[in-house]
Every structure is written in C-alpha cells, then in structure tokens.
Amino acid sequence: xxxxxxxxxxxxxxxxxxxxxxIVFFSLRLVPGDPVHLVVSPFAPKELRDQMRExxxxxKPVYVQYLIFLRNAxxxxxxxxxxxxxxxxxxxxxxxxxxxQLGLTALIISYVIALPLGIISAMxxxxxxxIGAMMVGVIGISVPAFWLGLLLILAFSVALKWFPxxxxxSISHLVLPSITxxxxxxxxxxxxxxxxxxxxxxxxYIATARSKGISEWxxxxxxxxxxxxxxxxxxLGLRIGWLIGGAIIVEMVFAWPGIGRLLVNSILDRxxxxxxxxxxLLISCVVLGNLAADLLYVLVDPRIKYE
Numbered sequence: 001x002x003x004x005x006x007x008x009x010x011x012x013x014x015x016x017x018x019x020x021x022x023i024v025f026f027s028l029r030l031v032p033g034d035p036v037h038l039v040v041s042p043f044a045p046k047e048l049r050d051q052m053r054e055x056x057x058x059x060k061p062v063y064v065q066y067l068i069f070l071r072n073a074x075x076x077x078x079x080x081x082x083x084x085x086x087x088x089x090x091x092x093x094x095x096x097x098x099x100x101q102l103g104l105t106a107l108i109i110s111y112v113i114a115l116p117l118g119i120i121s122a123m124x125x126x127x128x129x130x131i132g133a134m135m136v137g138v139i140g141i142s143v144p145a146f147w148l149g150l151l152l153i154l155a156f157s158v159a160l161k162w163f164p165x166x167x168x169x170s171i172s173h174l175v176l177p178s179i180t181x182x183x184x185x186x187x188x189x190x191x192x193x194x195x196x197x198x199x200x201x202x203x204x205y206i207a208t209a210r211s212k213g214i215s216e217w218x219x220x221x222x223x224x225x226x227x228x229x230x231x232x233x234x235x236l237g238l239r240i241g242w243l244i245g246g247a248i249i250v251e252m253v254f255a256w257p258g259i260g261r262l263l264v265n266s267i268l269d270r271x272x273x274x275x276x277x278x279x280x281l282l283i284s285c286v287v288l289g290n291l292a293a294d295l296l297y298v299l300v301d302p303r304i305k306y307e
Contacts, residue, residue, distance in 0.1 A: 140187025
C-alpha cells in the first residue's frame with residue numbers, strides 16, 4: 001500500500017509543480033521592465049530590439065512561451081540566462097554548493113541547539129532552563145534575519161574583527177551567515193519540540209513507564225521522544241525548502257554567492273529563465289520535503305498506515 005500511496009503522491013507532486021510553475025511564469029512577466037535591455041541598449045534602433053526579442057522567443061504570446069518552456073523543462077532544458085548566455089542549470093550548479101553549505105550548516109546548528117533545550121525545557125518547564133528556552137524561542141522568531149545579520153557584522157566583524165564581513169573562502173566566512181540563518185530555525189524547532197514533548201509527557205503510558213522504575217532519561221528518549229517526533233518531522237520537511245528560500249536575505253546581507261542571491265539579481269535584471277528556474281527549484285524542494293516527511297512517519301511510528 002505504501003508503494004501505491006507513494007505513486008499517487010508523486011503524481012500530485014508533479015501536478016502541483018506544474019500549476020505553481022504556471023503562476024511563477026506569468027507573475028514574472030508582470031514585473032515592469034524589458035529583459036531585452038540586458039543585451040541591447042534601450043536606445044538601440046527598434047528593429048534591433050525586435051530582432052533580439054524574436055531571438056529570445058519573447059515575441060510570442062505568453063501562453064505559447066509557457067508551453068515551450070514546459071516542453072523543454074520535461075526534456076531537462078530550463079533555457080539560457082539572458083544576461084550571461086550560459087545554461088540555467090550551469091548557473092544554478094555554480095551557486096548550489098554555497099547555498100547547500102550555508103543551509104545545511106544552519107540546519108545542523110538549529111537542531112544541535114533546539115533538541116536538548118526543547119527536551120530539557122519540556123522536562124522542567126518552570127526551571128531556569130525552561131524559561132530561558134522559551135525566551136530564546138520568542139526572540140529568535142521576533143528578530144528579522146537582516147537585522148540580526150547586521151548586528152553580528154557590527155559586533156564581530158567591525159568592532160571585534162573576529163570574522164570577515166563578506167566572502168566565501170573559508171570556515172570563518174561561514175560562521176556569521178550560518179548563525180544568522182539558524183536563529184529563526186532554532187526558535188521554531190525549539191518551540192515545536194517543547195510543545196510536542198509536553199503533550200506526550202502528559203500521556204498515561206509515560207506514567208506507567210515511570211512506575212516500572214525506568215530511569216527518567218530512558219523514559220524521555222525511548223518512549224516520549226519517539227512518539228513526539230511526528231510534528232518535528234513535519235517541520236523538518238518544511239525546512240528543506242527553507243535551505244534555499246530562507247537563505248535569500250542572509251545571502252544578500254553577507255554577499256554570499258548562493259542561489260538566493262542569484263534569484264534576487266535575476267529578478268532585478270529581468271532574467272526570466274534564471275528567475276523562474278530558481279523559483280521552481282524552491283517550490284520543488286518544499287514539495288519533496290513534505291513527501292519525504294510523510295514517508296518518514298512510517299519509520300518513526302509503525303502504527304501509521306497509508307491506504
């Protein structure tokens with residue numbers, strides 16, 4: 001039954017991506033500006049501009065352009081950048097390692113901090129650790145990423161000169177961007193882990209396990225945490241798309257050469273092929289993350305059956 005469920009979800013995934021790609025494609029065409037001006041001066045003769053527009057395929061109706069894009073996309077061709085002339089896949093491939101490095105580092109930092117703090121604050125919600133963890137959660141969600149990034153730059157780059165402001169050459173360049181990106185994720189994960197653990201710890205079977213003389217940590221890790229993992233996995237699936245989407249602001253603040261910065265620059269330049277490819281990639285990551293989370297539920301809780 002799991003195989004049938006997977007195939008059905010995979011079909012719905014493709015339909016969702018196609019529908020959202022339609023929205024992305026047409027929304028980009030509503031942005032003011034002419035992409036032809038990337039390669040031809042706006043003061044060039046009209047004949048030259050029309051010739052370039054025809055060469056780029058922009059002279060056709062928008063729905064025809066979309067059908068051509070969809071046909072080529074299913075063949076693995078996402079087009080070429082109007083600004084550089086390089087393949088869109090090459091443009092993304094050059095930026096993907098930087099974004100993955102930043103996103104995965106931030107993801108690891110967020111869970112390394114959130115897991116122990118969330119569990120301890122659920123065990124002792126009225127303790128100093130529990131109250132402090134809630135304060136960390138509130139502050140982490142409330143502080144905008146761009147503001148936190150600027151504060152870290154002022155404190156650790158300008159004042160203390162411990163880390164470089166921008167760049168992508170060593171681990172020292174990664175520290176401030178990854179902390180900035182991890183802040184919101186840490187807060188969300190901490191609150192989710194804490195609330196999920198609190199709910200599980202109130203169940204009767206936890207009291208039964210304690211009455212058998214099992215150590216508190218064995219009860220927490222073996223019984224409570226495993227049954228509290230379902231909402232945590234759901235959040236993890238959503239955070240996979242966050243690896244790219246959430247990094248956009250951070251990459252702009254720290255001039256990080258990743259996919260998020262590529263997306264912003266391509267929108268500002270009206271580089272349609274690159275912008276729509278990156279946005280569809282982001283959408284695909286979010287949808288695939290949700291599918292992976294659904295499949296992980298079975299491994300965490302064998303009682304879950306898909307029909």
